[in-house]
Amino acid sequence: KVEMDQALSSLAFALLLAILLVYAVMAAQFESLLQPLLILFSVPLAGIGAVLALAATNTPLSVIALLGAVVLAGIVVNNAIVLVDRINKNRARGMELDEAILEAGKARLRPILMTTATTVLGMLPLMGFLGVGNAEGTELRAPMALVVISGLLVSTLLTLIIIPTGYRLLARIHHVTVR
Numbered sequence: 001k002v003e004m005d006q007a008l009s010s011l012a013f014a015l016l017l018a019i020l021l022v023y024a025v026m027a028a029q030f031e032s033l034l035q036p037l038l039i040l041f042s043v044p045l046a047g048i049g050a051v052l053a054l055a056a057t058n059t060p061l062s063v064i065a066l067l068g069a070v071v072l073a074g075i076v077v078n079n080a081i082v083l084v085d086r087i088n089k090n091r092a093r094g095m096e097l098d099e100a101i102l103e104a105g106k107a108r109l110r111p112i113l114m115t116t117a118t119t120v121l122g123m124l125p126l127m128g129f130l131g132v133g134n135a136e137g138t139e140l141r142a143p144m145a146l147v148v149i150s151g152l153l154v155s156t157l158l159t160l161i162i163i164p165t166g167y168r169l170l171a172r173i174h175h176v177t178v179r
Helices: 002-030 034-040 042-056 063-092 097-127 138-178
Strands: none
Touching: 002 034, 002 063, 034 042, 034 063, 034 138, 042 063, 042 138, 063 097, 063 138, 097 138
């Protein structure tokens, strides 16, 4: 029990540290403090799906499930970065805000959906679906796959709506405060 609690707290600390390091790198890359916060907002969106799936399936939180959360955080942050970066490039080319957001959404929808689809399909055998992952140990790997699959599906849907909306709000607020 004590070792399990220690492992869970260590992995939770690793997840938090990873998020902080990713924020620092993105702040330097985007030369902004707000855009990385917007991008990192996709992590709690993924958490919604993961927590709901764990609760719905009555799966306990474990080290393996938290490992899945680390993987999930990396994927959803990447999806948000791809979208925000395209919006920034469109703005740098002189596009209006709404036009830049719409074009980025159209251009990055397919890559984001492809990433989601390939990851979900790759995780299905870990859950024992498709008759492929039914070997011994599936019950140990299934919580990781459950967290990644459910979190990624919910996050993809919400990220495609909330990240562009948040970008627009931040751009409007920033534009107003600069004047």
